[in-house]
Amino acid sequence: MTRALHDVAHGTLLGVALNYQGLLEQRLAEFEQTPYKQPPVKPVLFIKTPNTRNSHQGQVIQPRGERLQAGPALGVVIGKSASRVSLENALAHVAGYLIVNEFSLPEDSYYRPAVKAKCRDGFCALGPELVPAAQVADAGQLTLELFVNGELRQQNSTANWVRNVPQLIAEISEFMTLHEGDVLITGTPEGRVDVVPGDRVEVQISGLGRLSNSIVAEQEPRP
Template sequence: MSRSLHDTANGTLFGIALNYQGLLEQRLSEFNAPPYQKPPVKPVLFIKTPNTRNTHEGVVTRPDGERLQPGPALGVIIGQRASRVSESDALSHVAGYTIINEFSLPEDSYYRPAVKAKCRDGFCAIGPSLIPASSVPNPQALTLKLLINGELVQENNTANQVRSVARLIAELSEFMTLEAGDVLITGTPEGRVDVQPGDRVDVEITGLGRLTNHITAEQESR
């Protein structure tokens, strides 16, 4: 992680689940069944704890006996405090954008906090650099690609997000203040895949570069 990104993106890591249309559509039958009866009407929020922070070229450990899934996501770094901001003004609170690989064990339910699935050491890779907001005129027109050992396995576009970056900032700042340095992980699209020890995992986002991580087995990292 570059020094500028490290210094700027030093706040809380807020993740947003179910923020791609395709993923939400895949789960509609589950959400419409008891006990929930309907899909979520507000952003499904989770937090990646500080121990999850990882870097470009960092190693990610697959826990023994578990499945490990990468999660390509656009990262939004808050540049100035945002409290009850309007959607039209929200992007003025953004310092810049970066690539995030939000690693997770498979999730059983979006209605329960998935701490054990999402908060393992090294499960949030960020980088390689911070791209200023002025260099990303439209954050809703970015292509995300996930490559495993050089092979393209997942591709989507931020145009398919349920909530835009601006809408996310507006809705979240309705009930909590976002501080400078906070990072919004704006969602992983449908089509998560498993990775194995020895794999190289790359995430590319239009204009933001490439974030690379290497998967190792638990016993190898001890």
Template sequence: MTPALPTPSGTLFGVALNYRGLLDSRLAEFGDKPYLKPPQRPVLFIKTPNTRNGHEGSVTAPAGERLQPGPALGVVIGRRASRVQPADALDHIAGYLVVNEFSLPEDSYYRPAVKAKCRDGFCALGDQLVPRDAVAAVEDLTLRLLVNGEVRQENTTANWVRGLPQLLAEITEFMTLDVGDVLITGTPEGRVDVVPGDRVEVVIDGIGRLANTVVAEVRP
């Protein structure tokens, strides 16, 4: 009997700047203070538990703020991973799902953007977990962001800065990933603004579709 896939109920770890086009667009500023040089290791952030959302869930656009969706491939950990070697890294993956990592625009990568990243409902996870072995070429998947049925953003995991073996090896060198944790492998350059009433969809070939509706903030 095939073992059941784990529920993606653990910690949500995001990877920033993992698309070549996005990293290249920021290289000039990384030569200035406070950075002084481009990042040498993965730039990580956490989507806190209150950010969890799902397929067909609503996402609240904070009043007076710009809201931007972020299409991403999510990697669900299936076996505890600590100090893994690149050659063994994929053995720790249970499967893949679609993620929409909503945030407010970021001006800096120097400090974690908690206020921009960790609003309620700001991390939608698809309801379909595709087993690792069912995806032949995880580093050649096309991602599309659609707003009201129109493609507004398109890229491919072939443009990752770090592939999964390197990413998992570098992260687990200092931090253990546990069963059910989700690694959000990065959002590409070209993020767009969405407003209340918009229907936002992320489609990843071979993985699935995730849809959410943007609603206006209601303040007491």
């Protein structure tokens, strides 16, 4: 990660689960069961801890004996503190946008995301650069593409979000302050792709560039 990007995206990495219509629809039957009884009515959030931070061209380690999945997402970088902001004023708190690859082991529960699945070292790649908010006409009309070794493996659009950027900022800032430098990860679409050591994994979002990472195997522990 370049120093300039770290300077502006240095805060909490806050992820939003189930923010694509297709993914939510796949889980509706599950949410009708005990203990949930209904789909979530507020954003389902999780944290990517500081050790997960990774950069453009960084390596991502696949843990031994585990499946590793890529997670293409749009990242929203907060430019000034947001507390109880309105929908109308929410975008005034956005500094810009970047690409995120939110790596994870397969998830068993979206209501209680597993720390061991989401928070491994290097599991949140950010980059390649911050694109100022003024240069993105509509964050809700962007195409996301995931390439593995140059082959297109996943494609979706932010037009399929459950909640757009102003809605997310307004709803989250109702109960917690978003600070300058925080990164809001707006969710990964349905159809997560497994990746393995030796793979080159790239996320491209229209107008934001292309984030590239390589997958490597976890080394055997030293005796």
